[in-house]
Amino acid sequence: MRDQLADALKAGAGADYVEIRLQRSASTHLSYRGREIEQVGRATGLGGAVRALVKGGWGFVCFNDLADLRSSVELAVHQARLVGREESRFAPAEPVVDSVWPALGKDPRLIPLSEKKRLLDEYNEVIWRTSDKIQTSIIRYHDLSRFSYFANSEGSYIEQEMVDMSLVIVAVARDGGDVQQAFLSRGSATDFGALENLHAEVEDVARRAVRLLSAQPVKGGTYTVIIDPRLAGVFIHEAFGHLSEADHVYENERLRELMQLGRRFGPPELNVFDGAAVPGLRGSYRYDDEGVPAQKSYLIREGVLVGRLHSRETAGKMSEAPTGNARAINYQFPPLVRMTNTAIENGTVPFEDMLADIKLGIYAKDAYGGETTMEMFTFSAAQAFMIRNGQIAEEVRGVNLTGNVFETLANIEAIGNDFRWNHSGGGCGKGGQSPLPVDEGSPHIRVRNVVVGGE
């Protein structure tokens, strides 16, 4: 394959940079709706992409027919030429020749479908037997393995295999016209075992769905909130992670001014990092989709902006170093600057101390998801409780929180001592590429003046 790619790259001579990715993939999915199985399917794929850079302009071609390889290189270069008007500024990266296989625990490819189904049957049974208020259940399991070949015009040649698994379990409870749901989301890039033995958690999902039937919608307003590690991970992903992606910043002069390294965003206790080099998580890998080695990058140290996430292009244009964050969800897309495993580092404050002096607040747990437009962002809790006089009080529902990056991080009042990674089965979306496997982590955090939507 190496020779074949090297030969095709010759057709791109004259471009400032050309890369080829070929990917062969196989996936299995299994889903349930209610007591019955809904779908079971298998998909195999082969596809490739060529990306070319000429005078700062990009051409990109993807294809399924390998006979198109050489003509795709030519077309990508031709397109790049039509776009390019300036000098390419593409940060240097050492050419790499390497082969990477993941260190796997239980390999999902070696587990028969019958066994996967048996596990999901068990989980479904747990939901249904938990309460007669359960109206229905939804279970979705998906695994993917992918072998990628990467070659570029600078002599890199990397073979990399990846595996990814995700499991989402939803319990729906109903009382008259009221329909409530709770869910669990788990993923792993290394071990099917991470999806096993979740029976107790699944039972909790069913109980939560039923409990929500008697929870009242939250009253909208501004609150002090304690955010559990799972939701705090999503919070930092939305609140700061996306703004750290240099492709949002590098050609926006005003935003560059706002995002000067050294600017204070949070309290001295706040440390935030992102890195695919943190091993064993869903956002972990050895080389990104430009062949740059993964690393761990601090974004905020002691409350101050110290770094950002780069592709070779954004690094080149900002005169910083690439960070190994150029990722494409598959061969149908060019790489973008993406997060990998993003986290707030552990602090020192015990949960009880955070709670103690809150007269009226919200304890927001577990994440539905979030979104950002850089300045303002949302993060939605899947479970929430009022805090009254230092005690966790009644459950409320529909808690979606919003923040403003220039204020909310500075409003972090306490960072807990109970860090954990999410290991969720969801993913991140950007530029039409979703869901990209990522992980987030955090301890509990406490934030003041958070706007919560409500009736």
Place this chain on the structure above:
Amino acid sequence: MGLTLQDFEEQVLELARRQADQAEVFSVETLETPVTFEANRLKQLKTRRTRGVALRVIAGGRIGLASTTLLENPDELVRDALAVAEFGAQAGFDLPAAIEASPPAVFDPAVESLSVDEMVETGQRMIDRARAENSALLCEAHLDKVVSTVRIRNSRGAAGSYRATSFSLSFGVNLIRGTDMLDVWEWQSSRRRDIRADVMVETVLHKVRLADRTAKVPTAQLPVILSPKGAAGTLVESLAAGFNGKIVLQGASPVGDKLGKKAFSEKLTLYDDGLIDYGAGSAPFDDEGMPTRRTALVTEGVVTAFIYDLFTAYLAGTQSTGNAERSLSSLPSPALHNVWIAPGDASLEDMLADIKEGLLVDQVMGAWAGNILAGEFSGNVHLGYRIENGQIVGRVKDTMIAGNVFQALSSIAALGKELYWVGGSLRLPYIYLPALGVASKET
């Protein structure tokens, strides 16, 4: 040696029909040429040439699915589908014996012949116009042309294919003043070359002008006007779930037991419509070969239909409504084609004039992250304006709106008399709701 797509499909169907009770081959072949402008300049040209084949079998009474983009080994695809069918859902329905096509036009030669140069010119013109008005605007434009061929063949003899075109255009601007960021965007898609790029730029510029001043709203129940785009961002996802036959069948739709009953304001009449000429959600037949149609989901407040594919219809003891949608790697499932709300009789000015203190909401962020099934939504007003004594007085920030879709649509104050395309498959009026929960940052 690779086969042509059609040869591969024929071989797969031939092999599968011998080993399965029923078999269906579905393929999509696409040529897409996106043009991207970023930071006021042309940034990237792309070409996507993709294709793939899905095989659905019913074997031993159970449904199996396998798909591939690799046209080398028909045996392997059939083997995969049969292997998973062992664990699949009990079928109980027949694939159609023939494909009857519905009439909507879905192919426009003017889109097919649209050149990259013309697309580049259009994008550049939009940026030039916006920057001529305000040179501080940072503009982004995406133009995308797609030509695709969809083909379905099954072992009962049905065979059909169609070619479709699609052109989409999005334009957004970013304006930063101090730490304040304003983003305004518009997006449209059509199967025909009828999107007015000049109108889109003016719409964006108008909204930027309206946002020149900022204003505050209190934390309270306030009258709210949802723009068509604002309605799309808050209401449509829950409606799509609530009228999905699969969710109705599961008992998880709040309106699932309201067929023939009044569940909404009598002002509301809601259609799913696969027959609109050149609608982005239109097609001559759905993704399992059933003819598309227009279905009145709500008629003057009364729930009148849900949408079905063949399998869901079988389980529910009813008929397919021609709403099967699938990707290559998933089985068909009910999904809406184009959705539209019958227009009301109010103008936007009428609605504004009626409001002493309220909110006009145009862009909403994060409202999808919640209990969509129940219709509960809560989202950040990413672009919205304070209304005071009938006038738009400024843009609001750090503000959430929340409510329940099904409750909100049971008391509509007024619907706009004009419909606007949002994206390419929603046609909505301005919607004036007498009260929604608004929460805003205390100062």
